[in-house]
Amino acid sequence: MEFLKINHLKVYYPIRGGFFRRVNDYVRAVDDISFELRSGETYGLVGESGCGKTTTGRTVIGLIKATAGEILLEGKDIAKLSSREFSRYRRDIQMIFQDPYSSLNPKKRVLDIIAEPLRNFERLSPQEEKRKVQYFVEKVGLHADSIYKYPHEFSGGQRQRIGIARALTLNPKLIIADEPVSALDVSVQAQVLNFMKEIQKEFQLTYLFISHDLGIIRHMCDRIGIMYRGQFVEEGTSEEIFNNPQHIYTKRLISAIPNADPQKRKEQLALRKQVEEEYTNSFHQYFNHDGKAYRLKRISETHSVAIL
Amino acid sequence: MKTELNHSQQTEIQIEKSPSSLSILWREVVKDKLALVSMILLALILLVVYGSAIFLDQEKIVKVDLLSIYAPPSSEHWLGTDYGGRDIFGQLIIGARNSFTIGLAITLISCLIGLIVGLVAGYYGGVIDNIIMRVIDFILVLPFLMLVIVFVAIVPKYNVFTFILIMSAFLWTGKARLIRAKTLAERELDYVSASKTLGTPDWKIISREILPNLSSIIIVNLTLNLAGNIGIESGLSYLGFGLPESTPSLGTLVSYATNPDVLQNKWWVWLPASLLILVMMLCINFIGQALKRAADARQRLG
Numbered sequence: 001m002e003f004l005k006i007n008h009l010k011v012y013y014p015i016r017g018g019f020f021r022r023v024n025d026y027v028r029a030v031d032d033i034s035f036e037l038r039s040g041e042t043y044g045l046v047g048e049s050g051c052g053k054t055t056t057g058r059t060v061i062g063l064i065k066a067t068a069g070e071i072l073l074e075g076k077d078i079a080k081l082s083s084r085e086f087s088r089y090r091r092d093i094q095m096i097f098q099d100p101y102s103s104l105n106p107k108k109r110v111l112d113i114i115a116e117p118l119r120n121f122e123r124l125s126p127q128e129e130k131r132k133v134q135y136f137v138e139k140v141g142l143h144a145d146s147i148y149k150y151p152h153e154f155s156g157g158q159r160q161r162i163g164i165a166r167a168l169t170l171n172p173k174l175i176i177a178d179e180p181v182s183a184l185d186v187s188v189q190a191q192v193l194n195f196m197k198e199i200q201k202e203f204q205l206t207y208l209f210i211s212h213d214l215g216i217i218r219h220m221c222d223r224i225g226i227m228y229r230g231q232f233v234e235e236g237t238s239e240e241i242f243n244n245p246q247h248i249y250t251k252r253l254i255s256a257i258p259n260a261d262p263q264k265r266k267e268q269l270a271l272r273k274q275v276e277e278e279y280t281n282s283f284h285q286y287f288n289h290d291g292k293a294y295r296l297k298r299i300s301e302t303h304s305v306a307i308l
Numbered sequence: 309m310k311t312e313l314n315h316s317q318q319t320e321i322q323i324e325k326s327p328s329s330l331s332i333l334w335r336e337v338v339k340d341k342l343a344l345v346s347m348i349l350l351a352l353i354l355l356v357v358y359g360s361a362i363f364l365d366q367e368k369i370v371k372v373d374l375l376s377i378y379a380p381p382s383s384e385h386w387l388g389t390d391y392g393g394r395d396i397f398g399q400l401i402i403g404a405r406n407s408f409t410i411g412l413a414i415t416l417i418s419c420l421i422g423l424i425v426g427l428v429a430g431y432y433g434g435v436i437d438n439i440i441m442r443v444i445d446f447i448l449v450l451p452f453l454m455l456v457i458v459f460v461a462i463v464p465k466y467n468v469f470t471f472i473l474i475m476s477a478f479l480w481t482g483k484a485r486l487i488r489a490k491t492l493a494e495r496e497l498d499y500v501s502a503s504k505t506l507g508t509p510d511w512k513i514i515s516r517e518i519l520p521n522l523s524s525i526i527i528v529n530l531t532l533n534l535a536g537n538i539g540i541e542s543g544l545s546y547l548g549f550g551l552p553e554s555t556p557s558l559g560t561l562v563s564y565a566t567n568p569d570v571l572q573n574k575w576w577v578w579l580p581a582s583l584l585i586l587v588m589m590l591c592i593n594f595i596g597q598a599l600k601r602a603a604d605a606r607q608r609l610g
């Protein structure tokens with residue numbers, strides 16, 4: 001049995017307007033996607049801004065209600081649970097947020113921030129609680145005394161580590177990381193990412209890793225799903241996606257990765273031009289007349305592409 | 309053992325290093341000279357008013373004494389007497405105490421209602437918010453002054469408590485709107501989402517996560533409203549729809565000035581009360597403005 005299986009998930013946001021704020025139309029933020037996560041792997045969701053990655057992640061963790069479809073966590077559908085029933089699965093799924101500034105309450109000390117989940121689920125004495133919080137604070141590479149400080153006394157990278165410590169306290173199985181480093185300086189991005197890899201081994205975590213940056217995805221992920229306007233256009237192992245991309249949209253994303261090597265810049269520029277040309281010429285081969293992708297078709301055991 | 313001691317000392321220093329937003333607000337206001345003077349003056353007035361009110365006998369003060377009608381200030385009656393020979397100074401002290409207490413009570417009650425309603429509407433949104441906002445809209449279109457006058461006429465036992473309740477019933481709406489708007493903005497922030505994913509129940513998110521982030525807005529609004537509410541009480545009493553004459557208030561004293569003879573020739577009846585209202589409202593307003601500036605500046609600085 002798969003650890004997490006998403007079946008035909010749809011999330012529509014109503015657009016209200018006019019008299020009595022009636023629902024006029026829907027934003028089809030996530031429009032029928034299916035994928036699965038195996039225990040211990042890192043699954044990457046990639047796509048340009050607005051393609052529905054955040055919505056997918058937040059629906060899996062229950063912050064947004066699914067319009068249709070199933071979310072099976074170890075075989076149990078958690079998509080249709082009421083929030084009270086959901087609380088049993090709360091501990092298993094945690095989230096690392098994109099913005100390290102707004103995701104920590106500025107009025108709370110680090111101790112109270114990290115102890116929040118403990119206070120909800122465990123009855124600990126203040127000493128035990130403090131010891132546990134300090135353990136996680138040191139685990140994420142901060143000084144034990146940090147627990148008496150407020151978030152504004154930390155840098156972005158440190159704040160993100162506090163957020164990670166908070167997510168770890170309940171011993172979750174799945175962590176949804178929604179662009180966890182996109183708000184950080186490039187110099188600290190690698191630090192935080194490598195740290196996430198370390199704790200993945202130590203705590204046996206499964207990651208649903210969301211990013212618009214293919215370079216980061218390549219560094220982190222075992223398998224990857226490419227999203228375009230609420231749908232998948234390609235899915236495969238990291239190897240397959242980067243070495244043998246099939247969909248034109250995937251090729252375009254990959255060709256847009258900046259290359260650090262100046263010698264190869266010219267080469268890449270030529271490649272980018274070529275892909276761009278192919279994209280305009282063969283658009284209708286890959287998208288229907290509404291500009292939507294076709295259904296995924298399996299081309300190998302692990303590799304699927306949305307083509308006719 | 310020694311290291312542990314050291315440790316707790318360090319933590320104490322760190323707790324000092326991170327002052328709460330309220331103490332920052334306080335520091336900013338104290339730096340403002342006008343606000344500081346206002347604060348000291350207001351504290352003095354309140355000290356005198358509440359201090360000497362303990363020693364004054366309200367029964368004796370409101371008792372009519374026909375032998376000393378409209379007596380000018382003297383050593384016996386420091387601020388003279390009114391048309392019933394009642395001591396103005398005594399009425400001024402008791403009246404100021406009543407007016408301030410009533411203003412404060414109205415402010416606190418309406419703030420509490422507005423806070424709860426605003427937080428609930430803003431946090432849950434949707435249908436709950438819609439219903440609450442329609443109710444508030446309805447209350448806001450009611451002619452406030454006219455209804456208060458009607459209430460005064462129909463409520464059989466009209467006293468300080470009914471007055472406070474009637475006023476609060478109207479005045480919570482503005483506060484509720486303000487708090488709702490702020491809550492709407494606050495709940496979109498990720499720390500609220502984080503609390504949800506950490507299994508924190510809604511009432512706790514509202515009271516322990518969102519509410520502390522609204523504290524400076526609440527303090528500022530409370531202060532500015534207090535000035536207004538003292539004014540409202542005096543205004544209504546002046547119009548004759550406030551408190552009964554047996555309960556001295558600043559508004560009642562000022563209303564004696566409707567008699568042209570009193571207005572022109574007997575300044576001691578109405579002038580002290582008018583000045584006291586003016587000074588109190590100005591002081592509170594200056595403090596409120598300074599708080600507002602401090603809160604805004606803090607927001608700008610992040």
Ligand SMILES: Nc1ncnc2c1ncn2[C@@H]1O[C@H](COP(=O)(O)OP(=O)(O)O)[C@@H](O)[C@H]1O
Nearest residue numbers: 013027029047048049050051052053054055056
């Ligand atoms: N609360 C919302 N109400 C209406 N539309 C929304 C809401 N949140 C997101 N959307 C829309 O849904 C689409 C997907 O958004 P999102 O999941 O945030 O994308 P991504 O994370 O990939 O940038 C976007 O078109 C966005 O405008």
Ligand SMILES: [Mg+2]
Nearest residue numbers: 050053054055
């Ligand atoms: Mg996003």
